[in-house]
Amino acid sequence: MWEPLLQAMGMLGEPMNLLVLAVGAVSGLILGALPGLFLAGLTIGMTFTFGWDAETAMFLMAGMMGAATEGGSVPAILLNIPGEAPNAATCFDGHPMARRGEAGRAVGLAAASSFLGAVVGMCFLMILIPFVKIIVLSFGPPEFFMLVVFGLLTVAYAARGNMLKGLVSAGIGVLLSLIGFSPVHGVLRFNFGSDNYLWDGIPLVPFFIGLFAIAELVNHVLRGETIAEGGERIKVGLFGAFRGFLEVFHYKATLVRSAAIGILAGIIPGIGGVLANFLSYSMTVQFSKNREQFGTGNPEGIIASEASNDAKDGGALLPTIIFGIPGSAGMAVLLGAFILHGLQPGFFFVREHMEIVFVLIFGFVISNFLASLMAAFGADILARVTTLRVGYVVPAAFLLSVGGAYAARENVWDIGIAIAAGILGFAFNRFGFSLVTLVIGFLLGVRAELSFVQSLQISAGSYAIFVTRPVTIVLMILSILMLCLPWLSSRRGKASS
Amino acid sequence: MKGSTLLGVILVGTAVLFFGWSFSYGGMAGFVPLVLALPTVILAALCLAGERYPRIMSAFEVSLEDVLTSAAVSEGTGEAVEQQGPKTGEFALIVRMFVWFTVFGVLVFISGFYVSTFLFAAIFTHYQGRIGWPGTAFITALALGFFYFIFEETLAVDLFAGVIFGAFIPPL
Amino acid sequence: MRNLTTGILLGALALGLAVSLPLSQARAEFPDRNITIIVPFSPGGGYDGIARAVARSMKSYVPKGVNIIVKNVTGAAGRRASVFMYRAKPDGYTIAHFQASGMLGDQMLSETPVGFETSKFTWLARVGADPFGLHVSAKGPHKSVEDLQKAERVTWGVEGIGVGRWMGSFLAAKAFGIDFHVVAGYRGTGESLPALLRGDFDVWAQPIDHNSVISYLGTDLRPVAQLDKKRALNAPDVKTSYEMGYDLYFSDLRAFGGPPGIPEDRAKILEDLLLKSMRDKLYIDWKKQSGTVLVEGPGSAVAQDLKYYESLFAANLEEMRKAAKAK
Numbered sequence: 001m002w003e004p005l006l007q008a009m010g011m012l013g014e015p016m017n018l019l020v021l022a023v024g025a026v027s028g029l030i031l032g033a034l035p036g037l038f039l040a041g042l043t044i045g046m047t048f049t050f051g052w053d054a055e056t057a058m059f060l061m062a063g064m065m066g067a068a069t070e071g072g073s074v075p076a077i078l079l080n081i082p083g084e085a086p087n088a089a090t091c092f093d094g095h096p097m098a099r100r101g102e103a104g105r106a107v108g109l110a111a112a113s114s115f116l117g118a119v120v121g122m123c124f125l126m127i128l129i130p131f132v133k134i135i136v137l138s139f140g141p142p143e144f145f146m147l148v149v150f151g152l153l154t155v156a157y158a159a160r161g162n163m164l165k166g167l168v169s170a171g172i173g174v175l176l177s178l179i180g181f182s183p184v185h186g187v188l189r190f191n192f193g194s195d196n197y198l199w200d201g202i203p204l205v206p207f208f209i210g211l212f213a214i215a216e217l218v219n220h221v222l223r224g225e226t227i228a229e230g231g232e233r234i235k236v237g238l239f240g241a242f243r244g245f246l247e248v249f250h251y252k253a254t255l256v257r258s259a260a261i262g263i264l265a266g267i268i269p270g271i272g273g274v275l276a277n278f279l280s281y282s283m284t285v286q287f288s289k290n291r292e293q294f295g296t297g298n299p300e301g302i303i304a305s306e307a308s309n310d311a312k313d314g315g316a317l318l319p320t321i322i323f324g325i326p327g328s329a330g331m332a333v334l335l336g337a338f339i340l341h342g343l344q345p346g347f348f349f350v351r352e353h354m355e356i357v358f359v360l361i362f363g364f365v366i367s368n369f370l371a372s373l374m375a376a377f378g379a380d381i382l383a384r385v386t387t388l389r390v391g392y393v394v395p396a397a398f399l400l401s402v403g404g405a406y407a408a409r410e411n412v413w414d415i416g417i418a419i420a421a422g423i424l425g426f427a428f429n430r431f432g433f434s435l436v437t438l439v440i441g442f443l444l445g446v447r448a449e450l451s452f453v454q455s456l457q458i459s460a461g462s463y464a465i466f467v468t469r470p471v472t473i474v475l476m477i478l479s480i481l482m483l484c485l486p487w488l489s490s491r492r493g494k495a496s497s
Numbered sequence: 498m499k500g501s502t503l504l505g506v507i508l509v510g511t512a513v514l515f516f517g518w519s520f521s522y523g524g525m526a527g528f529v530p531l532v533l534a535l536p537t538v539i540l541a542a543l544c545l546a547g548e549r550y551p552r553i554m555s556a557f558e559v560s561l562e563d564v565l566t567s568a569a570v571s572e573g574t575g576e577a578v579e580q581q582g583p584k585t586g587e588f589a590l591i592v593r594m595f596v597w598f599t600v601f602g603v604l605v606f607i608s609g610f611y612v613s614t615f616l617f618a619a620i621f622t623h624y625q626g627r628i629g630w631p632g633t634a635f636i637t638a639l640a641l642g643f644f645y646f647i648f649e650e651t652l653a654v655d656l657f658a659g660v661i662f663g664a665f666i667p668p669l
Numbered sequence: 670m671r672n673l674t675t676g677i678l679l680g681a682l683a684l685g686l687a688v689s690l691p692l693s694q695a696r697a698e699f700p701d702r703n704i705t706i707i708v709p710f711s712p713g714g715g716y717d718g719i720a721r722a723v724a725r726s727m728k729s730y731v732p733k734g735v736n737i738i739v740k741n742v743t744g745a746a747g748r749r750a751s752v753f754m755y756r757a758k759p760d761g762y763t764i765a766h767f768q769a770s771g772m773l774g775d776q777m778l779s780e781t782p783v784g785f786e787t788s789k790f791t792w793l794a795r796v797g798a799d800p801f802g803l804h805v806s807a808k809g810p811h812k813s814v815e816d817l818q819k820a821e822r823v824t825w826g827v828e829g830i831g832v833g834r835w836m837g838s839f840l841a842a843k844a845f846g847i848d849f850h851v852v853a854g855y856r857g858t859g860e861s862l863p864a865l866l867r868g869d870f871d872v873w874a875q876p877i878d879h880n881s882v883i884s885y886l887g888t889d890l891r892p893v894a895q896l897d898k899k900r901a902l903n904a905p906d907v908k909t910s911y912e913m914g915y916d917l918y919f920s921d922l923r924a925f926g927g928p929p930g931i932p933e934d935r936a937k938i939l940e941d942l943l944l945k946s947m948r949d950k951l952y953i954d955w956k957k958q959s960g961t962v963l964v965e966g967p968g969s970a971v972a973q974d975l976k977y978y979e980s981l982f983a984a985n986l987e988e989m990r991k992a993a994k995a996k
Contacts, residue, residue, distance in 0.1 A: 040652045043712045047739070050725050137867045141854075164557035168508060168544050171537030175515045178530050181745070184854040185526035186830025186993050190518055194669040195781055196752065199745035218594045221625075222587060324881060325859035332711055335859075339718040339880070342958030346884045391626025392636060395618050398598065399640045403610070403648055403656075409743065411667055412657040415602045423595055431501040449529045450854045456525070457852040458869055460822060523994075653738060665756050667749065668784055 008358030011055045012366075020056055021363055024063020025370040031064070032071025033083040035209050036404020039329055042068075046337045054341040055359045061337050062363025065330050066118060067371035069309045073110040074375060077302075078103060078385050079220075079227065081213040081397060085204065085274045086309035088212055088439070089281040093294060093301025098386060099228055100297055107379035108244020109299050110306045111372035113255060116248060117307030118368035120259035121266070121314025122361045128267075129350055129357070132322045135267070141454035142465050146475035148448040151275065153479055154282050155437040166434040173441025174448075176202055182446075184453040197413050201446070206405035206414040208274075210421025211428075211435060213401040218426050220390045227393065228386040241376040247299060254284055254300050255307050262308035266315025266328070275443050278436055280308035313364055321349050321357060500588070505545035512537040597621055606666060609659025614640050699761060699935050703736040706925075707765035709750030711743045714857065715880070718959070719796060719923065720766040726949035730942055746832050748775060748783060755785035759928040761935035764793060769971055770922035770978045774836045777982045778989060788979070791931040792971035794943035796923035797963025799876030800897035801837050802904065803845075806865050807891045814845060814894050814913065817872060823848040824870035826861050831993035834861075837919045838874040839992055840985060841896060844910065844917040847872070849992070858882070865890070876921055877901040878962035896920070902962055922978070923963065924971040940968050 011017055024045070031041035045064050049057035072083030077094035090110060097106040128135070155170040179190045180201030191198045220227060248255060258280040265276035284304035285294050294301050312328075319325040324345035326332035338345055343353060350357060375382075385393065405418035428435055459465035466472055516534035519527045547554030597617075604613035618637035622628050628636070648654040658664035706724055710716045717739070724737040731737065742750040750765060751772050757763045773787040805811050810820075817823055825842065827835040830853050842849035852870040855861040858881045865873045866889050875882060877892055878901045886892065892907045896919040900909055910917045925943050927936070946952060947965040956963065982989070 037647075037652065040654055043741070044652055046712065047721070050721075136863050140864070140867050140869050141852075162554065162557055164540060164544055164547070164554070168537065168540045171533070171540060172508060172511060174533050175512065175530070175537060178515070178533070181829065182526060183827075183829030183832070185522070185524070186832075186835075186853070187522055187526050189522060189526065189530070190515060196667065196745050196749060196784070197669045199748065214598065218591060221594055222590060319859075323859055323863050325856075325863070329711075332714075336712045336714070336717055336721075339715070339959055340721060342955065344880055344884065344960060346881075348884045389626070389628065391622060391628040392632065395622045395626060395636055396640060398601075399614055399618065400643070402601070402605075403644060406610075406657065407648060407652065407654045410655060410657075410740075411744070411749075412606060412664075413667065413669065415605055419595075419598050419602050422598060426591070426595075427500070427504050431504050433504075445533070449533075452529070453525055454852055454854050454869075457850070458824065460850075653740070655740075668752055 004354035005358055007355040008055075008362060011059075011355070011359060012362050017056055017059045021059040021063040021366060022370060024060045024363075025067040025367040026374070028064035028067030028367065029071035029371045029374060032068030033074050034404060035075070035081065035083055035213050035401050036205050036406075036408050038068050038072075038084055039205075039333065040407050042330060042333045043336075046333055046340065049337060049340065052341075054343060055356065057337055057341055058356055058359045059363050061334050062360050063367040065313060065334065066310075066364040066367030068330070069306070070111060070114045070368060070371035070375055073114065073302075073306055074107060074382055077106045077110060078382060079393070079397060080216045081401070082208075084309075085208045086277045086312070087305070088208065088274070089277045089305035089436075090302055091212065091216075092281065092305075093296070093298045094305075096295065097297035097299075097302070098383070101228060102297070103228075103383040103386060104241040104379045105244035105247070105299075106297075106302060107382070108241035108376050109247060109302045110244075111241070111375045112245040112248040113258075113303040113306040114310045115368045115372040116255055117259045117262060117310035118313065118365055120256065120307070121263055121311030122365055123314075124259075124263045124311075125314040125317055125361065128318060132318050136319065136323060138471055140469075141451040141458060142469055143471045143475065145448060145451035145455055145466070146472045146479070148444050148451060150475060150479045150482065151279060151440065152444050152448060153482060154279055155440050162432055165432055166437045169428065169433045169435070170437035170441035173438040173443075174445030177442045177445035178449065180446075182449075184450055184457070197411070202442075203409060203411075203414055203417060204274075205408040206418040207421045207442075208439075209401050209405045210418040210423075211425035211439070214398065214418060214422030215425030215429060217394050217398055217401075218422075219429070221394055223390075225389055226387050227390065241379040244299075245372075245376055248303060251300055251303050254287075254303050257287070258284060258304045258307040259311035262311030263315035265308070266312030267318050275440070276308045276312045277305050278440050278443075280304045282436065282440075310368060317357075317360060317364075321345050499548070502545070502548045505541070505548055509538065509541040509545050512541045593625070597625065605657055605659065607659055607661060609662055609664065610644055610656040611641065612659065614644060698732065699938055700731055700735050702762060703738055704731070704761075705738045705740055705763050707750055707754060707763065708739060708741045709743065709747035709765065709767065710741065712741050715961075716766055716768065716923070717741060719961070719963075722952050722955045723766075723796075723925075723943065723946050725955075726946035726952040727942055729949070730945050746775070746829070747772060751775075751787075752784040754790065754926070754928055757928040759791065759930040759932070761927060761931050761939055764925055764927045764939060766796065767924055767926050768833075768921060769924040769926070769975060770920065771833050771836075773975055773978050774982055775832065777979070777986060778831060778836070778993070780990070786929075788972070788975060789929040790926040791929060791936050792968040792975075793925045793927055793936060793940045794947070794968055795966035795970045795974070796925065796947065797965060798920035798922050798974065799879055799963070800895060800901065800918065800920040801841070801874045802877035802892040802895040802901065802907065803841060804865065804873045804875055804877075804882070804890050804892050805871060806868060807889050808866075809868060809871060811871055812891070812893070814847075817847045817893070818845065820848060820871070822850055823872060824850045824852050826855055826864055826870040826873050827851050827853050828855055828857065828861075829853055831989075834874055835993075836982075836989065837896070838872070839989055840917060840919055840981070841874055841894075841910075843985070843988070844915045845894070845913075862890075874919075877904045877907070880960035883960045918977070919981075922971070922974050924968075926968075926971070936968070 031038045042064055045060055049060055069084055069086055072087035073090045076082040076087045076090040077098050080091045080095035082088045082091055094106045179198055181188045181199045261280040262276040281304045284300055285291055288300055316328050316331050320331045320335055326335050402415055405414050455465050512534055516538050519530035601613055601617045618640045619633055622633040622636045648656055706720050708717045708720045720739050724739050727737045742753050754765045776783050776787050811817050825838040827838055855864055861873060877895055883903055886903055892904045895901055895907055895909045896917050897909050898911050
């Protein structure tokens with residue numbers, strides 16, 4: 001344990017590695033802020049590492065990946081357009097805060113929670129490494145199904161405002177997720193005549209860019225001349241950003257809980273940071289004493305979102321390293337970098353290449369720190385975007401969003417999906433249908449079906465598989481408890497008053 | 498027809514479409530979507546009925562948590578709170594924006610990213626955004642430069658060239 | 670505006686010049702601009718890794734200023750790249766690293782037109798074939814092929830019904846006379862391997878000489894048969910299907926190919942380039958380091974291999990289609 005740690009520290013001490021890490025952090029920050037471009041950039045970054053030492057390459061990858069979600073929070077706060085899909089929930093409270101003229105505070109809060117989330121995430125990673133084999137081997141399709149159901153049940157909380165509308169949104173999200181080729185059934189379903197394009201379902205990146213970015217541009221036009229109310233020059237100052245930075249420490253519980261949710265969602269392949277983000281937000285709302293303040297610029301909302309989406313990397317690294325199962329699209333590219341440098345992920349990776357694990361951990365943490373610092377310092381300048389006339393911002397942001405929607409897969413039809421999702425997102429928002437539940441339904445719907453059918457394929461059709469395994473029983477009890485939570489907490493509330 | 502009613506109709510329609518469609522798949526492949534679509538159809542229909550009979554809607558106006566905390570909260574983004582009555586011309590503006598976007602999308606298919614970006618940035622910024630020509634020229638150059646230098650050169654993204662320049666539209 | 674100008678130029682060229690003067694054009698120093706290698710799967714996978722390693726070696730065999738760019742065109746389990754390549758310009762500047770046997774299977778098994786014909790691609794070079802083995806978990810109830818043959822219900826782990834590994838599993842089950850039930854929905858080797866160790870399913874058809882399984886052989890993973898004529902390097906003690914008396918060879922055929930109709934002289938240049946790159950020290954070292962065992966070959970070898978798969982699939986087509994539909 002100590003030798004690889006010292007080795008990794010030695011590597012970190014080399015000026016070249018530090019430089020690479022810093023370059024990675026800067027480019028990750030910028031790419032993360034531009035909708036849809038991060039993955040393309042990360043792949044190019046991987047290509048650059050040809051011929052480098054493995055650890056230098058890992059510093060670049062960790063640098064880019066660590067900074068991206070921090071970068072993505074900035075446009076989420078300033079423009080209500082998430083740079084990366086896992087920043088979507090940052091919009092809910094970050095942007096209202098910015099429109100109130102407190103953009104710097106919001107950026108500072110996001111920066112600090114990102115950094116601390118990453119630290120907590122990486123700490124958990126270190127603790128969990130010895131147990132990972134047990135975790136992954138005890139988590140089969142039935143357990144996964146229960147977990148997904150648990151996630152789906154949170155829509156009952158996330159569906160705020162009108163519950164009926166929230167549930168309808170979730171239902172529509174689930175139905176949309178069923179589009180495409182179903183590997184467990186071997187049929188292409190609900191394909192609307194498309195044999196190719198919809199094979200993999202509705203593509204996530206353009207769908208999200210449409211829902212959150214394009215829809216929001218129309219709102220900006222409707223609201224008026226500038227993004228900040230009244231077009232006042234928002235004075236942030238370094239002081240504002242750093243006050244936000246320190247404010248995080250008032251909400252330690254939120255921070256730790258959100259980081260924990262991030263790790264949990266990250267560790268299970270396929271769920272990814274997007275879900276971590278939304279689950280963490282809705283859980284925070286549930287646990288908060290001032291629920292009515294959410295959506296109006298509550299600092300806890302920003303912390304919930306940003307701490308979870310940076311902590312998820314710690315979780316997602318686990319299956320990537322131990323099994324070669326990428327927890328997210330970014331992790332898939334990291335896996336590519338492993339293979340490119342002759343590193344073979346597997347149970348034995350930790351034994352043979354623990355120094356690389358430490359390199360990644362250091363890389364992520366330092367990159368997060370650098371990115372947070374840069375964002376906090378830059379907040380003042382960046383906040384000026386909100387005082388630009390929408391006539392400038394909207395066409396620029398629209399073209400960038402469409403370009404990003406296209407760049408992810410270089411399929412021109414993705415532009416169509418983005419614009420269609422823009423209309424859908426705008427209409428949903430306008431008429432009080434929840435985008436949060438739509439997204440949770442969309443992310444989990446088809447995964448629920450998949451693991452449900454998988455479980456039955458394993459058990460030869462017997463439903464007993466869901467109630468005879470210890471982990472599924474625990475998860476089921478947790479789900480029931482969660483549904484009862486409001487009643488429990490209200491009884492406690494009554495008792496105390 | 499009110500916008501919300503239209504959306505309600507579309508949602509019910511979507512759910513019914515999936516419901517009906519699931520019958521065409523045998524076994525579990527059809528059964529699971531059927532089970533998922535049914536409640537969506539019912540809930541969406543209730544939602545639509547709520548347009549007509551507000552009492553249905555108000556019965557659901559509070560969510561699980563609010564029943565107990567008695568604090569009715571607005572939707573997460575904070576948009577719903579400021580849902581003012583429809584301003585005159587607002588609807589036309591919304592439609593116009595999406596027409597702009599759609600026209601741009603169609604244009605990309607036909608003439609590729611560069612020509613459509615040039616046209617969109619120039620015309621939209623000046624006429625819709627009411628920005629003077631110098632500002633418009635700046636935005637246009639910025640967008641084109643970004644696409645070329647960042648997308649194509651740095652990120653090695655092959656931007657769609659457009660059918661009139663010989664690009665082939667991937668099959669649907 | 671690079672795309673625009675090249676687009677116009679190429680449009681004109683394709684109409685006039687490409688038909689009348691391909692030879693004189695081609696002789697003038699092909700390649701004189703960047704070559705793009707299309708990978709049908711996402712970055713991080715085996716196909717991507719090999720393409721990038723080959724591209725790196727290839728760089729030293731092409732004229733200065735020519736770059737080798739690797740691009741991932743993903744979607745529809747590789748079908749999108751096949752269609753894309755089938756329609757790409759056959760000028761030799763766009764080639765792909767295909768899973769040739771898989772795309773042939775996809776094309777033959779599909780009951781609707783897939784938009785490409787595998788045999789018509791210009792096959793340039795074989796990257797190698799990974800013959801499959803049948804693996805069980807070392808802790809599982811089955812220890813040998815005989816155990817599996819005796820078992821009443823045997824589950825096979827696959828990505829999706831009717832695609833990729835499923836075909837190899839189906840054919841192996843049929844040849845060996847093993848029961849065939851699937852547990853589907855695992856994405857790639859990364860998800861399937863732990864699922865096998867967890868006991869989600871009984872058998873896993875997977876190349877034995879594959880970098881992802883090497884470190885598990887002999888500990889957690891037990892290969893019980895290999896679908897090959899000769900024994901794999903990593904499993905010299907495991908009997909082959911032919912030794913056991915079952916005539917079945919099945920592998921992942923990895924190959925470089927271009928759109929149909931690349932002029933012969935350019936195809937030859939590309940074939941030489943690719944073979945040189947795959948015999949380059951840099952590539953061989955990379956293979957060794959990453960544990961990849963692959964034997965390269967000329968384009969004609971791909972065409973030959975494909976003929977074998979064509980007859981194999983044709984002989985089992987109706988049964989496979991029926992099995993893919995059975996619920």
